[in-house]
Every structure is written in structure tokens, then in C-alpha cells.
Amino acid sequence: MTTADQFNVQCLKKHFAKRQVLDEVAFSLQAGQTHLLSGDNGAGKTTLLRILAGLEKPDSIQIDLGKGPLNWRHVKKTLQHHALYLHQHPYMFDGTVTYNLDYAIGAKLTKRERQLQIDKALEWADLRQLSHAPAKTLSGGEKQRVSLARAWLKRPSILLLDEPTSNLDQESRHRTLGLLEAFKSDGTAMLLASHDPMHFPSLIDQHLRLDQGKLIRIDDQKLFEFDQTHPNFRSTA
């Protein structure tokens, strides 16, 4: 977190060609809280997450570090240090699941310490049986778990999730949800882009919606009470 347990973003602007995708966006994330980011296709959810991960350059951004304005290079460094972005379709490096997990571990550890960490991560994401499987051949749900375990090894303070449950079946969605809850109770701040807030009933603390470049806070108590018979709601409530 940048200051205490809060991370503030202001004046976030980004345009592509003539389109203002993000227009003076401002929000803050808190440790241990999950923000849902919704919006129509092309609203700019992915763009917002990628900027926060330091992977894409915005037209302007201010993050609250108590040090006055910083140039993009410094902001980018800070963002890359604190935040971790998970692609909608996770990328697996060519190699085993173990290789992929090992990638996320700092180079300073000894071989034994690394193996210990890897074992913990395999356990955490229930990947033990797959530890020697070539990661590129895994199913979508398994790749998602490897990618979450990789992130877990990094212990980022901010986790940026791009539609983590799209293309997953019910079973995989529940496992993903379980892992995200573990992140949450570890105190990770999460920003989760999704079309369907119903996929994460118990996880979401706040709902932000991107519309025409503006970010709006939505109070959706009603949304969750709305349809108690929704399958996702019922099975995790």
C-alpha cells in the first residue's frame, strides 16, 4: 500500500485515437477490500487495470504517495512494485507448473527455500498432482489456479484481476472464488473487472462502474438482495 492501507488514484486519463477511454477517473483501494469494476464491452476495464499494473502508459495519473507529483517513470515503478495484473487468459511459460511457480520467487532464496515455497503454493492452489505437468497443456481452470498461485507467491499488496471467471465452469469458478477469498483475508486489495457481479457475491465490498470514461460508485445492496435464487449466490452464500 502506498499510504497506510489505502491506495489513492486521481486524475487518471487515457485516450486511444479520438476516444477518451478514461476521463478523470479517481478512486481508492483498501487493504483487504475488493472492488468490483464493471462496465460494458470496450468500456475501458482492461485498460484501467493495465495502467494500474504499470503495463500501459496513461495520459495522466496521480497516485498518493505524500511526496507531491511524480513523473510516470516513478509512478510506473511504484505500481509495478505494489500491483500484480492477472490476464483474462493467463499466460503460462513454456515449462512445468513448478517452473511457472518458481518464476515468481525472488532470486535470492536458496534452492531448498524455493522448493519449500513452491510446495506451499502447490498445496494452496491444490495443484500437487499437476506439479510436473507442462503448464501450456492445462485446462483453463487449472491455468487460472497456476496464475493465482504465482501471484500468491509474490504477495502483492494490490491484485488486479481481469475477468477471472469468464470461460470457467461452475466448479472452477468456485475454486477461484475460494482462492480470491484467501487473498482477501491476507489483506490484499483487489480490483476485479467483471461483467457479472453475481459471480462474486461474498467477495465484493464496493462496486465501481465505468461508463463513457467516467467511474461511478454504485451502491448495490439491492443488486445482491435482488435475486437470491441466482445459482452463484446460493451456492456460496
Add this chain to the structure above:
Amino acid sequence: MLESLPRRNINQMESLTTTTLAALELLFSGNPELWEIIAISFRVSGVAILVASPPALLVAFILAYYQFPGRRLLISINSTLLSVPAVVVGLTLFILLSRQGPLGEWKLLFTQTAMVLGQIALAFPILVAMGHSALQACDRRAWETARTLGATPIRALITIMREARFGLMAALLAAFGRIIAEVGASMMLGGNILHYTRNIPTAIALESSKGEFAQGIALGLVLLILAFTLNAFLQHFQGKGQPA
């Protein structure tokens, strides 16, 4: 008169057979002069590839991953360089390195170093072009995943090169295959000096014209075998390099 024609053919056939046998004998008896020529070829071309690859692959990476003004121009200049004949590359370096040339003081003309320089110039555009397409084909998410997992830009670069290794291997093999068999630049810059700058292609070109067919055939066989081997590997790597 009429009978002499078939006779001469038989003689030629016989002499071709004997020269080929002599060539094989040269090769397999470990003829020191022949193997020295082969060693020079491999050394010069090997060094050229080793020196050319790191900067060429870096250029390839920059072309594949960064947008900057002049990028398209650079790509089209590189494709033009691809088709410049080896003699022209040789001639250009010859003029630069010759006594009166701007780099004449280096006294490099007719040395192995000059040959290496010529082969670097020939290999570079191939490495850039093939490296560029190999890295371009590599998934963007590989770079982004590496970076977001905390890899430094250098480590991320090594990672994507590892992901694209089959395509990059193919680039190295193709470049090596081109420079080890080229005669124009080596002839002009090396001068075909025995024990020093005589390599496989210059030996074939010059010694054959003096009637030394056995050596020429032996060296030609070496190049043929090399071409087959490189090609087999190339096919192998290119097959593996296809995006799944």
C-alpha cells in the same frame, strides 16, 4: 575421329570417378590441409554469428516490442540489406579497409578479422529479420506476465527469448548456413591465403580453377552435408516454433 568421341567420354567418366574417390579419401584420411580449411570456415563463421547475434537480437526485440518514429523505415532498410549480394558487401568493406580507405590504418584487409566483419554484415540482416518475426510471434502476455511478476526488463527479455527459442534457433541456423557458404565477401576480404584465410568456398572457387578437383569435390561434399544438416534442424525448430 568418330571413335574418339565415346572414348573421351569414358576417360572423363573414369577421371570423375577417380577424383571423387580421391576426394572421399582426402576427407576420411584426415588430410590436414583439407581439414584446416574446414576448421577456418567454421571458426570464422562461428565467431561472426557469436558477435552478430546479441546486437541483432536486441534490434529484433526493439522492432518487435517498441513503437518509435523510424521503425518502419528501419524494417524496410533491413529487408533491403537482406538481398544485397555478398560481393557488394565484400566490395564495400574492401574499400573501407583498403590502404587508402578510411579504415586502412587498421590493416585488416586479407585477415580473418576482415572475413569475420564481412560475414557479420551478411548475417546481421538475416538475424534481425528472422529474430523480429520470431519475437513478434511470441505472445505479448509473456512479456507482461514476466514484468508483473517482478522480472527486471533484462530478465523479461531473456524470458521471451526462451519462449521464442525455436524461432531464434532457426534464425541462427539460417544465418550460419548463409555465411559459411558465401564466397564473394570472403574472397575479397580474406584473399584465400593458405593456412590463414582460405575457407571452404574460396578454396572450391579458386583451387578448382587450377584443376584441383579432388579437394573441391571433398569440400563441396562438406558443404552439402552441412546444408542438409542445417536444413533438418531448421525444419525441426520451425515446426516447434509454430504457435500452438
